[in-house]
Amino acid sequence: EAQVTQNPRYLITVTGKKLTVTCSQNMNHEYMSWYRQDPGLGLRQIYYSMNVEVTDKGDVPEGYKVSRKEKRNFPLILESPSPNQTSLYFCASTTYHSGSDTQYFGPGTRLTVL
Amino acid sequence: DQQVKQNSPSLSVQEGRISILNCDYTNSMFDYFLWYKKYPAEGPTFLISISSIKDKNEDGRFTVFLNKSAKHLSLHIVPSQPGDSAVYFCAASASSGGGADGLTFGKGTHLIIQP
Numbered sequence: 001e002a003q004v005t006q007n008p009r010y011l012i013t014v015t016g017k018k019l020t021v022t023c024s025q026n027m028n029h030e031y032m033s034w035y036r037q038d039p040g041l042g043l044r045q046i047y048y049s050m051n052v053e054v055t056d057k058g059d060v061p062e063g064y065k066v067s068r069k070e071k072r073n074f075p076l077i078l079e080s081p082s083p084n085q086t087s088l089y090f091c092a093s094t095t096y097h098s099g100s101d102t103q104y105f106g107p108g109t110r111l112t113v114l
Numbered sequence: 115d116q117q118v119k120q121n122s123p124s125l126s127v128q129e130g131r132i133s134i135l136n137c138d139y140t141n142s143m144f145d146y147f148l149w150y151k152k153y154p155a156e157g158p159t160f161l162i163s164i165s166s167i168k169d170k171n172e173d174g175r176f177t178v179f180l181n182k183s184a185k186h187l188s189l190h191i192v193p194s195q196p197g198d199s200a201v202y203f204c205a206a207s208a209s210s211g212g213g214a215d216g217l218t219f220g221k222g223t224h225l226i227i228q229p
Contacts, residue, residue, distance in 0.1 A: 041221060042120075042219045042220055042221035043158070043217075043219035045218075090157050102148065102160035105157030105159070106157050107157050108157050
């Protein structure tokens with residue numbers, strides 16, 4: 001079954017404690033991205049990756065890091081989380097074409113930073 | 115500056131009637147538009163899309179209309195069913211950059227289908 005998985009699904013942490021949210025897809029997609037969803041703001045792109053070792057900033061990259069060492073995995077790293085990073089995070093993947101391919105989303109990770 | 119706007123945070127429609135969700139955009143570089151549907155505790159799922167070379171795309175009960183001159187698109191659901199109750203996100207991309215450089219999403223509209 002084609003899918004995007006994220007772990008953990010729920011996480012409560014404290015300010016400054018480094019954390020990683022994993023994302024994995026089994027569709028051999030080149031393109032992966034991370035979004036955060038906040039009430040009243042909708043989905044905003046954090047980082048994206050067009051292929052292995054190719055990453056770039058989205059609209060709201062501050063406070064986040066990513067890496068793309070393998071095609072299937074695209075972890076999101078918060079080196080020093082802060083309360084304003086409390087949000088619902090979605091990972092997504094798609095084939096690398098002219099923007100006309102639909103993105104497949106993971107189930108989401110709800111992060112609370114105290 | 116919000117480039118994709120969904121000005122109705124919520125919409126209530128009676129079962130069996132037509133639901134019309136609206137979306138406006140400001141970036142004239144956008145040439146591909148998508149609608150996603152999201153249930154609570156799940157990721158968004160793709161619903162329907164339209165390229166800027168078309169003005170209408172239909173898939174079963176769902177039809178998307180695009181008015182390029184007005185920079186406006188709408189999603190019509192006919193007839194509306196209880197399972198359509200969800201948050202609907204409008205999204206746009208500018209593919210002229212040659213790659214899948216991400217989607218810009220609206221804030222979403224919560225559609226509630228009343229029995």
